[in-house]
Amino acid sequence: MKLKKRISKSIVFLMLLSAVLACNKTTKNTNDDVKNESSHPSLILTTKGVKDIRAQLGNIPIFDSSLKAVQEEIDAEIAAGIEVPIPKDYSGGYTHVRHKRNWVVLQKAGVLYQILDDEKYAKYVKDMLMQYEAIYKTLPLHPKTRSYARGKLFWQCLNDSNWLVYVSQAYDCIYNYLSEEERNKLETNLFRPFADHISIDSPQFYQRVHNHSTWGNAAVGMIGLVMNDQELIDRALYGIKGKEMDKTAKDDDGGFINKDGKAGFLANIEEPFSPDGYYNEGPYYQRYAMYPFLVFAEGLHNVKPDLKIFDYKEGVLLKSINALLNLSDADGDFFPLNDGQKGMSYYNSALVTAVDISYHYGEQNPGLLSIAKQQNKVLLDDSGLAVALGIKNGLAKPFDKKSINLSDGPKGKQGGVGILRNEDMELVFKYASQGSSHGHYDKLSYSLYEKGEEVLQDYGLSRFVNIEQKGGGNYLKENKTWAKQTIAHNTVTQNETSHYNGKYEIGSQNHPTLHYFSSDNNNVKVASSKVTKTYPGTDMHRTIAVIKDEDFEKPYVLDIMKVTSATVNQYDFPYYYFGQVLQTNFKYKTPQTLKTLGTKNGYQHLYVEGTANANSDNSKFSWFNNNKFYTLTTVTNNKDELLFTRIGANDPEFNLRRDPALMLRRKNAKNTSFVSVIEAHGSYSPVSESAFNSNSSIKELKVVLDTENYTAIKITNVNGNSKLFITANKNASKKAKHTLKINNKNYEWSGSYYFN
């Protein structure tokens, strides 16, 4: 009965999919009790896929070159010999690096065995697995104690799970090469206890919604699929059966282990992804989590097609790849939101997986092929073959990144990230929710890029990932004391205290909301968001527009931050620029000795390099970086202070970068608005030594109206031309009609904003 149902389901499924896919699954799934040798490989590579690949070899340039590179890499490893050391080190240390290398090597050697049909690769995988089998059965917990969930091969279960995700694939590839006795030995002494250690023995790691758990779930599920072990597969999909977690416990990073009691792979898809595919921890961690999501999904798709995993939650897995690609700058580097390390990009191998899978199992978006071309490698599997053929057949088109709004939260109701793109300028407006344990206290902050270069930075994390000399390559103390704090971001800090008082419990229960996002107009891109409860009694509303205006060389940023408070406060508003101070229209003093700006909440890390009082209605600051010019024009009153700061105080191990900021400080204010324009302008050639357009084009920036309902800003160019931008602070729907009298002139429009 069960058997028949499966067959018919599979047949329907096959009719819906392209012929390339998974056609030997029926055999596999009809045979739950007997291990059927003909059903391997079935996880990522499939027997049909292998056949197709072999038939095309030599005629698919990017696949052939990817294969050649892998072959050279693995042949060198085989020549160097197998090393399976007794685990000892933290990240970056010898045993860590070696075991990490081994998982890569095993996976690739398995693939080579299938594609090249050369036994030496199978033997190599078998020999190394047997060495793991030999040590694993008596291996104690890893000797390093820092992790909340210690592994056996690595200091944290997370890395053990990484290992198993890759090694499951290797095992699948050489499954038929092994004798049943050998398989039993490996499964009994290595794979099964390994899967149990990272799940049953480590529920604080496994039984939660978190990128760590995703790796754990995938690891258990993938080895379960290869071993055809339904218990492991169910444990992967739904969590450890019957396991209840302490809902108040926290992990190393301060995040709750399992507040809601949810667990398993499906819950890990459900919770962190918004319907738009935004991953709540941000792109850096999405990139990290992506691989287990996709590779396990691919395995499920191949072995358990009736699950329709790629359709789960309206196809969110494939949507998330599109979101992730859009969360990269012009060079493909991911925006370092939350704990993100700069430099991570879509050249990461997880993104090769993502792009290839998205192309193959999605809608064959030709834009993905152009990214695959840039990546210059493909997966050595069915999806990589599809991409290689697409490129070979000239189907690639540019991947066009446009302005995009990505909602956050499982149902898309917990804020989001808006990316405003206008010519070479990219502005990333972060109004997302807390972002799990890797989130920063940076509500309504933004960072600005020009052609992939940072103009106003997000500091990112304070960590040197896998560089052992810097705190074992792990998070540094300064990640909490500096990088997560509000003052480290381009947003408002009230009374030298971080948003939500820097408390995760509060932060994770609140989030900003979208007021409006508008990208229909080619010249004007706007995002607007409100947040309450970042500070008790204080509400913030930020509207940011990136505007292309004929009177300006490049699109400029108009930034309106409206703060409403029941109390009198000090507001600090930093701009983390890069490079050299060029010019100011205010007089500043520089101190003889450098002292810190404050004592806590990140302020202890800032030196004060200069102080000034604003002495005109517009304070202007120009700077020079990477041979380009920038100017901030901000509306000030004569009580405002301006501070030049530099990061690096109270940094006893030189963990922080010495980056500068200009900070606007407004004391004794209740309700107030910060209105600024950032211009990118001109250029300098050190070769011809000529400066072009090195001065601001703004003559005056003026708030002509600022009420509960509307804020209107007049921007006057040096040539005398003026533009008016009015944003609706309340009813801002697309269809809303507005009539407003300013200085005896009537303005009528419909929609979120007015600009003319």
Added chain:
Amino acid sequence: MKLKKRISKSIVFLMLLSAVLACNKTTKNTNDDVKNESSHPSLILTTKGVKDIRAQLGNIPIFDSSLKAVQEEIDAEIAAGIEVPIPKDYSGGYTHVRHKRNWVVLQKAGVLYQILDDEKYAKYVKDMLMQYEAIYKTLPLHPKTRSYARGKLFWQCLNDSNWLVYVSQAYDCIYNYLSEEERNKLETNLFRPFADHISIDSPQFYQRVHNHSTWGNAAVGMIGLVMNDQELIDRALYGIKGKEMDKTAKDDDGGFINKDGKAGFLANIEEPFSPDGYYNEGPYYQRYAMYPFLVFAEGLHNVKPDLKIFDYKEGVLLKSINALLNLSDADGDFFPLNDGQKGMSYYNSALVTAVDISYHYGEQNPGLLSIAKQQNKVLLDDSGLAVALGIKNGLAKPFDKKSINLSDGPKGKQGGVGILRNEDMELVFKYASQGSSHGHYDKLSYSLYEKGEEVLQDYGLSRFVNIEQKGGGNYLKENKTWAKQTIAHNTVTQNETSHYNGKYEIGSQNHPTLHYFSSDNNNVKVASSKVTKTYPGTDMHRTIAVIKDEDFEKPYVLDIMKVTSATVNQYDFPYYYFGQVLQTNFKYKTPQTLKTLGTKNGYQHLYVEGTANANSDNSKFSWFNNNKFYTLTTVTNNKDELLFTRIGANDPEFNLRRDPALMLRRKNAKNTSFVSVIEAHGSYSPVSESAFNSNSSIKELKVVLDTENYTAIKITNVNGNSKLFITANKNASKKAKHTLKINNKNYEWSGSYYFN
């Protein structure tokens, strides 16, 4: 008689040169008194050259594309209309930029008229020249008063001279297009008074040996050649007849105006160039001076071939181009010795001139064609045609930069610059003389590069050339108080005082001497130099080797600085690294507030960010920059101090970069040696997040012998292998034989050093 002699000389000359060149000069030179219309253009373009170019047009890709770019540029200018504003601004200001632009446009429009034979270009040049003529005759001195020699179009005569060097060429190109009346008008009201202003009226600018004067000489000479005015030509070649200068007067930069009474173009070739072609102010100013040297030489070659200007001083002009190209890093950026602005490179248009002229009038070195290909443009003249044809015919070969020693001083006896190249490492050892008024007090300093990236920097100048907002684009106060000071460089400062007490009079009378330079051995490149009198009673001797050893991933730097003094002193030895502190083997403290290291001689600009006492025989410091690792291992004693410093104190206008250094401080020492190794090692990928070879390979660095005659250093690798480097401190000739017993072992070798 004179006539006949000239003809016969010219005939001999023609037989020696290729047919492309200057074949209408005989006509020209037979006719001193009558302006012969057929003899124009003759200065840079020649009538013969124009004919050849027209014949090849459309078949010489790089020439055709250069021509197209110029045509588009000039057509846009013509469409925009002529602007000749009344002079008013400093560098970077509107009138400055406009007049500067005009000289470029005039020169190019003139060339287009010749090559394209289109009258619109000639008319444009004529119209603009007439506008200059109209304002020049009543123009007072430029209103800005900062220069020691004010121009009329510009705030300094230097820029007026730039203008005339270019505009002479434009005038030559449209000479025949103009009526005699028009020519008389221009010559009488514009060119002749212009030439007189920058020479007779400004002898403090014109009558000296200095790059400023070279421009002045060339300007006067080139207009003289076009006007066929022998008086101007002689004034250009030999200076203002009978003009005696005050030998003690100084210019704005603190340099003597004319200490030796020499003047004129030939003296300006004689004095600043060493026989190797090193220009005493360094490559940045050589690049600047190069254009007038070469373009006037080209003009002289064409119009006055009997002068044999390219043979002058054994062909030093062409040799200097080779020297200059060798003074660039792997990216073609010039090493910023003395007052050099970083980023200036052989992509500068002066270097297009230099490369094309060097190829055409030199020995057709195919390496120059590869640089011309990188430059991707050629001169629109005879030499550009030759280069374009060379490239078209596939003659280009890589320009192979090797280790090279360039002597300094008119006779090559005043020190020099040694460039040690070994795989991707480049070390620039500066033991040159003072370098005229743009020199720094940095005897025996060095900077280090890896693949064109700075590892240990030379700060360069403190100036933002042509960026008006920063001090009008001129030298900033900090150039004297910081950039020129010894402590700003990677060399020894004694008692917090700069070399030669920071006095130009003393510095310019002294210089280091070469001890030896050795680059024959593929694996070991060594330079050694001694200097006395940098401090009274103190001698310094530095030997630097860049060594490729099989036990190390990349070539490392061995640095031996031997200081001998009659008195007890404090020695400071900074390393201006970039990036992040990775690891030290000494414990350091970081202060709560940052204070300056000292009060003068550059020390007032340094903050102290950390302090330590050396606590082992080797102090080690690793850092991380641009995803690469570096380690300094230096021999220390337990009285040595180590300081982390950062530039930026007492910098009231944020003119200085906030760059870090590690400084070794040795107090109460007389004779002492500083011995260090700098390793570049490993790499980090932020995409794969993997660190490779992030640790130093040195176990121990030991001074095993240090006498008046020899210094011997043992370098022991982490794998236990040792190498010994012995340098001969006295007799270091190639043929010298040495026998030396160290720890009962005999070492015998011949030559400057021993390494095994």
